Amino acid sequence: MSASWRRAGLALALGIVGFGIVFAHEAEAAYGVWWASTAYNHCFLILPIALYLLWERRAGFAALEPAAEPRAALLAVPFALAWFVAQRLGIMEGRQLAAMGILQCLLLGVLGRSVYWHFRAPFWYLVFLVPFGSFLVAPLQRFTAEFAAAGLSLLGIAHYLHGTTIEIAAGAFRIARACAGLRFLIAAIAFAVLYALVIFRSTGRRLAFIAVCLVVPVIANGFRALGIIWLGYAEGSAKAAATDHVLYGYIFFSIVLFVIILLGLPFREDHALPAVVPGAPAPAARGTSLVAALAVLAVSLAGPAVAFALDRQARQTVVVPPARLAGWRAVPTPSGGLPAGAIRRDFVDPDGFRATIVAFPPGTAPEPIFDLRRRLGLFNLREVHLGLIRATGSGTPNWQLAVSKNGHRMAASDLVIDGRLTLGSLVTRLYMLDDLFAARDAQLVVVVTAPRGGLPTVAALRHVLASPALTPPALGKIARAAANR
Numbered sequence: 001m002s003a004s005w006r007r008a009g010l011a012l013a014l015g016i017v018g019f020g021i022v023f024a025h026e027a028e029a030a031y032g033v034w035w036a037s038t039a040y041n042h043c044f045l046i047l048p049i050a051l052y053l054l055w056e057r058r059a060g061f062a063a064l065e066p067a068a069e070p071r072a073a074l075l076a077v078p079f080a081l082a083w084f085v086a087q088r089l090g091i092m093e094g095r096q097l098a099a100m101g102i103l104q105c106l107l108l109g110v111l112g113r114s115v116y117w118h119f120r121a122p123f124w125y126l127v128f129l130v131p132f133g134s135f136l137v138a139p140l141q142r143f144t145a146e147f148a149a150a151g152l153s154l155l156g157i158a159h160y161l162h163g164t165t166i167e168i169a170a171g172a173f174r175i176a177r178a179c180a181g182l183r184f185l186i187a188a189i190a191f192a193v194l195y196a197l198v199i200f201r202s203t204g205r206r207l208a209f210i211a212v213c214l215v216v217p218v219i220a221n222g223f224r225a226l227g228i229i230w231l232g233y234a235e236g237s238a239k240a241a242a243t244d245h246v247l248y249g250y251i252f253f254s255i256v257l258f259v260i261i262l263l264g265l266p267f268r269e270d271h272a273l274p275a276v277v278p279g280a281p282a283p284a285a286r287g288t289s290l291v292a293a294l295a296v297l298a299v300s301l302a303g304p305a306v307a308f309a310l311d312r313q314a315r316q317t318v319v320v321p322p323a324r325l326a327g328w329r330a331v332p333t334p335s336g337g338l339p340a341g342a343i344r345r346d347f348v349d350p351d352g353f354r355a356t357i358v359a360f361p362p363g364t365a366p367e368p369i370f371d372l373r374r375r376l377g378l379f380n381l382r383e384v385h386l387g388l389i390r391a392t393g394s395g396t397p398n399w400q401l402a403v404s405k406n407g408h409r410m411a412a413s414d415l416v417i418d419g420r421l422t423l424g425s426l427v428t429r430l431y432m433l434d435d436l437f438a439a440r441d442a443q444l445v446v447v448v449t450a451p452r453g454g455l456p457t458v459a460a461l462r463h464v465l466a467s468p469a470l471t472p473p474a475l476g477k478i479a480r481a482a483a484n485r
């Protein structure tokens with residue numbers, strides 16, 4: 001190994017260690033998703049695959065010499081800015097994708113253009129380490145439901161489509177989040193890129209194959225749902241057909257993937273990779289690789305440093321939600337589990353419903369607010385149905401409804417931003433970003449939980465949400481009072 005490769009390797013190793021320290025939270029969040037979600041279990045294979053693609057192109061190590069590009073730090077600036085915006089919007093996928101962009105700038109800065117371009121395939125494949133795509137779940141649910149309903153119409157089977165629920169004479173079928181087809185779509189895209197890189201050499205064939213693998217899994221999932229509903233119709237029982245639907249899905253998608261592989265084989269171009277043409281880069285000065293790594297790391301630190309300063313400033317504002325809630329009885333609040341700067345109050349009504357109000361200082365980043373809401377609102381249950389619920393009465397805002405699969409746990413949650421109830425959409429996040437430039441009220445997480453045990457009804461929860469203490473004006477007063485403490 002040449003001296004330039006040794007210097008570049010050492011600088012790259014130090015840069016990656018620094019990168020890992022700066023973006024440890026993003027890496028930890030990604031690992032948690034890989035482990036918890038079957039849609040992203042394949043991410044554990046991405047790094048070994050990237051190493052294989054790197055080994056396949058190992059001729060570049062002998063034919064090319066790294067020539068550091070410190071100017072790559074300038075390319076990292078927009079990624080650092082994107083990370084900061086994503087952090088203030090509370091979008092972890094955006095933070096992880098921005099961090100991946102900074103990693104690419106680090107590789108480019110230390111290794112130089114020629115080396116980076118030669119190894120671009122394994123470098124770019126690392127993007128699949130980011131568990132992105134969850135925003136596609138709702139559109140995929142709707143498409144699958146409408147596709148299955150259209151298929152039932154062609155088959156002459158009477159049915160009724162309501163949202164993502166399809167009812168036939170044999171029973172009702174609901175296209176759940178887990179049945180939207182995301183897990184197969186994401187894995188199919190990762191496989192398609194790998195297959196295209198290994199089997200094909202021309203860019204046109206690679207893009208065509210990847211495009212096919214983008215469309216086929218979505219259509220196949222529609223046929224899977226249609227097949228399960230048809231099976232329920234044939235058996236006369238929706239429950240019997242849905243019993244082994246997960247197994248049916250894995251078998252069906254395995255067959256589809258096998259067919260895709262067979263379709264690509266006649267067009268294969270898996271001959272040897274093109275020979276590496278040695279370039280003639282200008283000799284790099286000793287220490288330039290380390291300078292490039294440090295420059296990129298310095299840029300990457302800017303976003304987290306500013307975010308830390310803003311969070312520290314927000315925590316200096318002490319907020320305390322009122323100790324009383326009209327019509328509710330205050331109860332002891334569980335200790336621990338709250339982000340810094342947050343204050344919690346718990347109340348119970350005569351029927352045993354529990355209202356939890358947590359106040360955050362104005363300017364708090366969305367991530368701890370949304371994380372706490374997901375935990376208190378039962379979003380993190382492994383099997384939970386999410387929907388919307390309105391309080392009894394007209395003109396009331398929506399609350400997010402979470403119901404456990406067995407129906408024994410139920411919660412409604414909302415966010416109070418500047419005196420208004422919001423569901424936490426992108427518009428809400430943009431409004432929270434505006435908190436950096438304008439004085440606002442305290443931000444509230446409000447969760448109403450049905451009493452455990454028994455079978456709480458949605459109607460009962462709707463009635464509780466109509467409590468005068470939980471109306472937008474009343475909660476807005478609580479937010480203003482908390483901010484003025």
